[in-house]
Amino acid sequence: MWRHIASNFLTLLVVIIFLLGGMILWGQKQYSTSGPLSEAMCLRVEPGSTMRRISRRLEDEGAIASGTIFRIGAEYGDKVDDLKAGSWLIPERASMSQITDIITRGGASSCGTEVVYRIGIASAEVLVRELNTGTGRYEERIAFDPAIDEARPDLFTRVRGQADTRYRIALAEGVTSWQVVEELKSVDVLEGAVAELPAEGSLAPDSYEVRQGDTRESVIARMRAAQDFILAEAWQNRAEDVPLASAYEALILASIIEKETGVAEERRQVASVFTNRLKRGMRLQTDPTVIYGVTKGQGILGRGLRQSELRAATPWNTYVIDALPPTPIANPGRASIEAAVNPDSTDYIFFVADGTGGHAFAQTLEEHNRNVAKWREIEAERAAN
Incomplete structure (x- = not known):
């Protein structure tokens, strides 16, 4: 009798192990296979968010098939506590594994809103742009001249208060070094003064991403380094x-x-x-x-x-x-x-x-x-x- 019970128990145990193994393999496949998201989306992760809260939102918005599998996969990969605040571009058909990597990798936000401080030859301009996830292009929401419009638009004030807003300085071709330094003074996310006017011609016109708290001197140094590289390469060729x-x-x-x-x-x-x-x-x-x-x-x-x-x-x-x-x-x-x-x-x-x-x-x-x-x-x- 005891031998019969032991045999049945072992059989049941084998079946349970087999089923458990099958469920694990199925879960792993679900976690790594292409997801149901039909169009790219911008996922904003607020400071203090949890993986549970984000998984629910992803499931509600049709980006993942199962919030539970998503959380288990993140736990298995030891990434539950690595969630990064910001705005993250989730591509079409992204797998749960890819989404987990995107929202835990860190770095600059890959979508959402950006403020562009454009330094032009005749004037300066501030633009608020937002990524259109359908086209992959940033689209202008508002634009204003900081020298003329003393009252800042509400949208600008609002996005300036968001932790995931990106900032960019766009330098037009043909501006002078004096113009650059003068306009950098009004870029309110930067700190410090420029000790010395850069030599004329030494700054590369381009678009530079900056972070709140960067110094104006550090931005000037990046512009100089870029121009040095461009000039050296051109002269060599x-x-x-x-x-x-x-x-x-x-x-x-x-x-x-x-x-x-x-x-x-x-x-x-x-x-x-x-x-x-x-x-x-x-x-x-x-x-x-x-x-x-x-x-x-x-x-x-x-x-x-x-x-x-x-x-x-x-x-x-x-x-x-x-x-x-x-x-x-x-x-x-x-x-x-x-x-x-x-x-x-x-x-x-x-x-x-x-x-x-x-x-x-x-x-x-x-x-x-x-x-x-x-x-x-x-x-x-x-x-x-």
């Missing part, structure tokens, strides 16, 4: 016949190209004009250098140049001096730096605005004069209207 003695001269020429054209396709053509002039010993005769001699990069001129200014002997007036000015006149972007060291091969030595936002190029003075006459007609028509 320069054309053999560019009439430039150093990488710094390339930076000076790039800054002039940056200020002369906003049309990306024209940069290398504009570079070819200046390169041809340098090779022939001709003066560059470019208005942006004259303007820099007047403003020293501290703001925009806001009017046309006077004849007296075109004749004034400043170190940057390329109507008066030979060759390049002594310093850059702005902070050029990568494309203008690359154009300066690898210009198009042309015979152009003149260019003038053509009325479309671009320029008309010419090889001879006669051809250039005709282009200038056309531009004067366009100016007169616009003034009449």
Whole structure:
């Protein structure tokens, strides 16, 4: 009898172990297989949230099939206590394992809201943007000029109070170092002062993610390091016949190209004009250098140049001096730096605005004069209207 009972017990135990093993394998498969989420979602994890609370929300929103399996899997992986506050992008069909990794990995929030402090040539702007999980693109919610709009929009105030809001500083191509430093003063998530004005041209126009409490000096250092890298790489890959003695001269020429054209396709053509002039010993005769001699990069001129200014002997007036000015006149972007060291091969030595936002190029003075006459007609028509 006891032998029969023992045999039945062992049989039952084997069945239980077999079923338990099957359940574990099934649970593991459920945890690692693609999930039911049909569209990417942005999951906001508040400070102090628990894995249980998050698993319920994920289950309610259709991102996971079972909150229980999700929690067991997180416990098995020893990640229950690693939950990170922030806004996390959960991709379509993400498995429970992938979601667990996303919300426990840490780092900067991967979705949600970001505040962009945009430093432009003519003005600065603050934007609040939010990630559209369907398109994967940030979409603008509000924008305002901090110098004009003293009262901050409610949405800006609200997102500034959220721990998971991301912050970014976007530097436009062609801004001056003085403009950058002045605008960084109004970026309220940064701390400290900039001890010394960075050398003109030394800051790379780009988008820089920052965190609340970062110092302004640290942001400037990142901009400098980025520009140093871009310039060194471009100089190493320069054309053999560019009439430039150093990488710094390339930076000076790039800054002039940056200020002369906003049309990306024209940069290398504009570079070819200046390169041809340098090779022939001709003066560059470019208005942006004259303007820099007047403003020293501290703001925009806001009017046309006077004849007296075109004749004034400043170190940057390329109507008066030979060759390049002594310093850059702005902070050029990568494309203008690359154009300066690898210009198009042309015979152009003149260019003038053509009325479309671009320029008309010419090889001879006669051809250039005709282009200038056309531009004067366009100016007169616009003034009449």
